[in-house]
Amino acid sequence: MKARLIAVAACSLLMVHVVQAAEIRMLAAGAVKEAFLELVPQFESTSGNKVAATWTGSADIRKRIAAGEAFDLVIVGAPDIDAFVRGGKMMPGSRVDIASSGIGLAVKAGSRRPDISSGEAVKKALLSAGAVAYSTGPSGVYVQRLFDHLGIGDQMKDKSKQTAPGVRVAQYLVNGEAELGFQQVSELVHEAGIDFLGPLPAEIQNVTVYSSGIPFRSNAEPAKALQAFLSAPAAAPVFRKNGMDPNHP
Numbered sequence: 001m002k003a004r005l006i007a008v009a010a011c012s013l014l015m016v017h018v019v020q021a022a023e024i025r026m027l028a029a030g031a032v033k034e035a036f037l038e039l040v041p042q043f044e045s046t047s048g049n050k051v052a053a054t055w056t057g058s059a060d061i062r063k064r065i066a067a068g069e070a071f072d073l074v075i076v077g078a079p080d081i082d083a084f085v086r087g088g089k090m091m092p093g094s095r096v097d098i099a100s101s102g103i104g105l106a107v108k109a110g111s112r113r114p115d116i117s118s119g120e121a122v123k124k125a126l127l128s129a130g131a132v133a134y135s136t137g138p139s140g141v142y143v144q145r146l147f148d149h150l151g152i153g154d155q156m157k158d159k160s161k162q163t164a165p166g167v168r169v170a171q172y173l174v175n176g177e178a179e180l181g182f183q184q185v186s187e188l189v190h191e192a193g194i195d196f197l198g199p200l201p202a203e204i205q206n207v208t209v210y211s212s213g214i215p216f217r218s219n220a221e222p223a224k225a226l227q228a229f230l231s232a233p234a235a236a237p238v239f240r241k242n243g244m245d246p247n248h249p
Protein backbone atom coordinates (compact mmCIF):
# COMPACT_ATOMS: atom_id res chain seq x y z
CA MET A 1 0.00 0.00 0.00
CA LYS A 2 2.82 2.42 0.92
CA ALA A 3 4.59 1.73 -2.37
CA ARG A 4 1.37 2.34 -4.25
CA LEU A 5 0.84 5.69 -2.46
CA ILE A 6 4.40 6.74 -3.29
CA ALA A 7 3.85 5.84 -6.93
CA VAL A 8 0.59 7.79 -7.06
CA ALA A 9 2.26 10.79 -5.45
CA ALA A 10 5.12 10.66 -7.96
CA CYS A 11 2.69 10.48 -10.86
CA SER A 12 0.75 13.41 -9.44
CA LEU A 13 3.92 15.52 -9.22
CA LEU A 14 4.82 14.59 -12.77
CA MET A 15 1.34 15.58 -13.98
CA VAL A 16 1.60 18.93 -12.18
CA HIS A 17 4.97 19.57 -13.88
CA VAL A 18 3.52 18.71 -17.28
CA VAL A 19 0.52 20.98 -16.72
CA GLN A 20 2.73 23.85 -15.59
CA ALA A 21 5.17 23.50 -18.49
CA ALA A 22 4.30 25.76 -21.39
CA GLU A 23 5.33 26.42 -24.95
CA ILE A 24 6.14 30.08 -25.42
CA ARG A 25 5.46 31.23 -28.98
CA MET A 26 8.01 33.95 -29.63
CA LEU A 27 8.26 36.26 -32.65
CA ALA A 28 11.60 38.04 -32.77
CA ALA A 29 13.92 40.16 -34.86
CA GLY A 30 17.16 38.54 -36.01
CA ALA A 31 19.32 41.00 -34.08
CA VAL A 32 18.86 38.98 -30.87
CA LYS A 33 19.02 35.53 -32.47
CA GLU A 34 22.56 34.39 -31.66
CA ALA A 35 22.40 35.53 -28.05
CA PHE A 36 18.98 33.97 -27.61
CA LEU A 37 20.03 30.61 -29.06
CA GLU A 38 22.83 30.51 -26.53
CA LEU A 39 20.61 31.48 -23.61
CA VAL A 40 17.42 29.53 -24.30
CA PRO A 41 18.66 26.03 -23.35
CA GLN A 42 19.34 27.28 -19.83
CA PHE A 43 15.92 28.95 -19.63
CA GLU A 44 14.17 25.80 -20.83
CA SER A 45 16.15 23.65 -18.40
CA THR A 46 15.44 25.80 -15.34
CA SER A 47 11.82 26.75 -16.13
CA GLY A 48 10.54 23.56 -17.73
CA ASN A 49 9.02 25.69 -20.47
CA LYS A 50 9.86 25.45 -24.16
CA VAL A 51 10.32 28.29 -26.61
CA ALA A 52 9.09 28.05 -30.20
CA ALA A 53 10.85 30.93 -31.94
CA THR A 54 10.00 32.55 -35.26
CA TRP A 55 12.77 34.77 -36.63
CA THR A 56 12.02 37.46 -39.17
CA GLY A 57 12.53 41.11 -40.02
CA SER A 58 10.92 44.06 -38.29
CA ALA A 59 8.69 44.89 -41.25
CA ASP A 60 7.34 41.35 -41.28
CA ILE A 61 6.79 41.44 -37.50
CA ARG A 62 4.64 44.53 -37.93
CA LYS A 63 2.58 42.79 -40.60
CA ARG A 64 2.07 39.65 -38.51
CA ILE A 65 0.99 41.53 -35.41
CA ALA A 66 -1.32 43.76 -37.45
CA ALA A 67 -2.87 40.64 -38.97
CA GLY A 68 -3.61 39.25 -35.50
CA GLU A 69 -1.23 36.27 -35.52
CA ALA A 70 -0.99 34.71 -32.06
CA PHE A 71 2.29 34.95 -30.14
CA ASP A 72 3.13 34.99 -26.45
CA LEU A 73 6.17 37.27 -26.68
CA VAL A 74 7.48 39.64 -29.34
CA ILE A 75 11.02 41.05 -29.48
CA VAL A 76 11.64 43.93 -31.87
CA GLY A 77 12.80 47.55 -31.80
CA ALA A 78 11.39 49.53 -28.87
CA PRO A 79 9.41 51.98 -31.08
CA ASP A 80 7.50 49.04 -32.58
CA ILE A 81 6.64 47.64 -29.14
CA ASP A 82 5.39 51.07 -28.08
CA ALA A 83 3.32 51.32 -31.26
CA PHE A 84 1.79 47.87 -30.64
CA VAL A 85 0.79 48.97 -27.12
CA ARG A 86 -0.75 52.21 -28.39
CA GLY A 87 -2.58 50.28 -31.10
CA GLY A 88 -4.14 47.86 -28.62
CA LYS A 89 -2.12 44.87 -29.80
CA MET A 90 -0.08 44.44 -26.62
CA MET A 91 -0.62 44.73 -22.91
CA PRO A 92 0.13 48.17 -21.45
CA GLY A 93 3.19 48.06 -19.21
CA SER A 94 4.46 44.80 -20.73
CA ARG A 95 7.51 46.33 -22.45
CA VAL A 96 10.82 45.05 -21.09
CA ASP A 97 14.04 46.22 -22.77
CA ILE A 98 16.49 43.42 -23.58
CA ALA A 99 19.63 44.87 -25.21
CA SER A 100 20.73 47.42 -27.79
CA SER A 101 22.80 47.30 -30.95
CA GLY A 102 24.50 49.82 -33.17
CA ILE A 103 24.88 49.53 -36.94
CA GLY A 104 27.94 47.94 -38.50
CA LEU A 105 29.51 47.60 -41.92
CA ALA A 106 30.85 44.52 -43.69
CA VAL A 107 32.28 43.34 -47.00
CA LYS A 108 32.71 39.93 -48.56
CA ALA A 109 35.56 37.99 -46.97
CA GLY A 110 38.86 38.82 -48.61
CA SER A 111 37.57 41.95 -50.32
CA ARG A 112 39.16 45.36 -50.06
CA ARG A 113 38.41 46.89 -46.67
CA PRO A 114 37.42 50.55 -47.11
CA ASP A 115 38.12 53.18 -44.50
CA ILE A 116 35.06 53.78 -42.26
CA SER A 117 36.77 55.81 -39.55
CA SER A 118 34.66 58.93 -40.08
CA GLY A 119 31.42 60.06 -41.66
CA GLU A 120 33.32 61.45 -44.63
CA ALA A 121 35.20 58.15 -45.05
CA VAL A 122 31.91 56.20 -45.02
CA LYS A 123 30.54 58.60 -47.63
CA LYS A 124 33.53 57.92 -49.91
CA ALA A 125 33.16 54.17 -49.40
CA LEU A 126 29.51 54.36 -50.36
CA LEU A 127 30.16 56.34 -53.50
CA SER A 128 32.92 53.97 -54.62
CA ALA A 129 30.91 50.78 -53.98
CA GLY A 130 29.15 49.19 -56.94
CA ALA A 131 26.18 48.06 -54.83
CA VAL A 132 25.17 48.49 -51.20
CA ALA A 133 22.81 46.29 -49.17
CA TYR A 134 20.81 47.03 -46.04
CA SER A 135 17.96 45.37 -44.17
CA THR A 136 14.25 46.02 -43.72
CA GLY A 137 14.82 46.49 -39.98
CA PRO A 138 15.71 49.63 -37.98
CA SER A 139 19.24 49.69 -39.41
CA GLY A 140 17.91 49.79 -42.97
CA VAL A 141 15.43 52.53 -42.19
CA TYR A 142 18.24 54.60 -40.68
CA VAL A 143 20.66 53.91 -43.55
CA GLN A 144 18.18 55.31 -46.03
CA ARG A 145 18.05 58.52 -44.00
CA LEU A 146 21.84 58.48 -43.67
CA PHE A 147 22.28 58.62 -47.44
CA ASP A 148 20.30 61.85 -47.50
CA HIS A 149 22.14 63.17 -44.44
CA LEU A 150 25.46 62.61 -46.24
CA GLY A 151 24.10 64.36 -49.31
CA ILE A 152 24.27 61.30 -51.58
CA GLY A 153 20.65 60.14 -51.63
CA ASP A 154 20.30 60.51 -55.39
CA GLN A 155 23.60 58.76 -56.14
CA MET A 156 22.65 55.79 -53.95
CA LYS A 157 19.18 55.13 -55.39
CA ASP A 158 20.26 52.91 -58.29
CA LYS A 159 22.84 50.90 -56.37
CA SER A 160 21.04 50.29 -53.08
CA LYS A 161 19.46 46.92 -52.31
CA GLN A 162 17.12 46.20 -49.43
CA THR A 163 17.09 42.59 -48.32
CA ALA A 164 13.97 40.43 -48.14
CA PRO A 165 12.44 40.30 -44.63
CA GLY A 166 14.49 38.02 -42.37
CA VAL A 167 17.35 37.67 -44.87
CA ARG A 168 20.68 38.87 -43.58
CA VAL A 169 22.86 41.32 -45.47
CA ALA A 170 25.74 38.84 -45.30
CA GLN A 171 23.97 36.66 -47.86
CA TYR A 172 24.00 39.52 -50.38
CA LEU A 173 27.72 40.11 -49.76
CA VAL A 174 28.66 36.45 -50.07
CA ASN A 175 26.63 36.07 -53.28
CA GLY A 176 28.25 39.12 -54.82
CA GLU A 177 24.99 41.06 -55.00
CA ALA A 178 26.51 43.89 -52.95
CA GLU A 179 30.02 45.11 -52.16
CA LEU A 180 29.19 46.88 -48.92
CA GLY A 181 26.57 45.93 -46.33
CA PHE A 182 24.92 47.64 -43.36
CA GLN A 183 23.15 45.79 -40.54
CA GLN A 184 23.00 45.61 -36.77
CA VAL A 185 26.42 44.69 -35.38
CA SER A 186 24.90 41.62 -33.73
CA GLU A 187 23.79 40.33 -37.15
CA LEU A 188 27.25 40.71 -38.71
CA VAL A 189 29.87 39.71 -36.15
CA HIS A 190 29.42 35.93 -36.44
CA GLU A 191 28.40 35.57 -40.08
CA ALA A 192 30.54 33.31 -42.26
CA GLY A 193 31.94 34.52 -45.56
CA ILE A 194 32.18 38.20 -44.67
CA ASP A 195 34.67 40.55 -43.04
CA PHE A 196 33.15 42.75 -40.35
CA LEU A 197 34.66 46.22 -40.72
CA GLY A 198 33.32 47.60 -37.46
CA PRO A 199 30.53 49.85 -36.23
CA LEU A 200 29.64 53.12 -37.88
CA PRO A 201 31.66 56.01 -36.44
CA ALA A 202 30.01 57.73 -33.48
CA GLU A 203 29.18 60.87 -35.45
CA ILE A 204 26.76 58.95 -37.70
CA GLN A 205 25.91 55.96 -35.51
CA ASN A 206 22.36 54.95 -34.60
CA VAL A 207 21.54 52.61 -31.71
CA THR A 208 18.39 50.49 -31.58
CA VAL A 209 17.00 49.24 -28.28
CA TYR A 210 15.44 45.81 -28.73
CA SER A 211 12.49 45.33 -26.41
CA SER A 212 10.00 42.62 -25.62
CA GLY A 213 6.25 42.93 -25.30
CA ILE A 214 3.36 40.62 -24.49
CA PRO A 215 0.35 40.58 -26.84
CA PHE A 216 -3.20 40.23 -25.63
CA ARG A 217 -4.56 36.65 -25.72
CA SER A 218 -1.09 35.34 -24.84
CA ASN A 219 0.23 32.88 -22.29
CA ALA A 220 1.43 35.83 -20.24
CA GLU A 221 3.05 34.30 -17.16
CA PRO A 222 5.58 32.09 -19.00
CA ALA A 223 6.27 35.03 -21.33
CA LYS A 224 7.03 37.24 -18.32
CA ALA A 225 9.42 34.60 -17.01
CA LEU A 226 11.28 34.64 -20.33
CA GLN A 227 11.42 38.44 -20.29
CA ALA A 228 12.91 38.37 -16.79
CA PHE A 229 15.47 35.77 -17.81
CA LEU A 230 16.64 37.66 -20.92
CA SER A 231 16.89 41.00 -19.10
CA ALA A 232 18.65 39.63 -16.00
CA PRO A 233 22.30 40.57 -15.27
CA ALA A 234 23.35 36.94 -15.78
CA ALA A 235 22.41 37.19 -19.47
CA ALA A 236 24.52 40.33 -20.04
CA PRO A 237 27.83 38.59 -20.93
CA VAL A 238 26.10 36.57 -23.64
CA PHE A 239 24.62 39.66 -25.24
CA ARG A 240 27.98 41.43 -25.13
CA LYS A 241 29.69 38.47 -26.76
CA ASN A 242 27.16 38.64 -29.55
CA GLY A 243 27.63 42.32 -30.37
CA MET A 244 24.89 43.82 -28.20
CA ASP A 245 24.90 46.11 -25.17
CA PRO A 246 22.70 44.94 -22.29
CA ASN A 247 23.15 48.36 -20.66
CA HIS A 248 20.87 49.99 -23.20
CA PRO A 249 20.40 53.76 -23.16
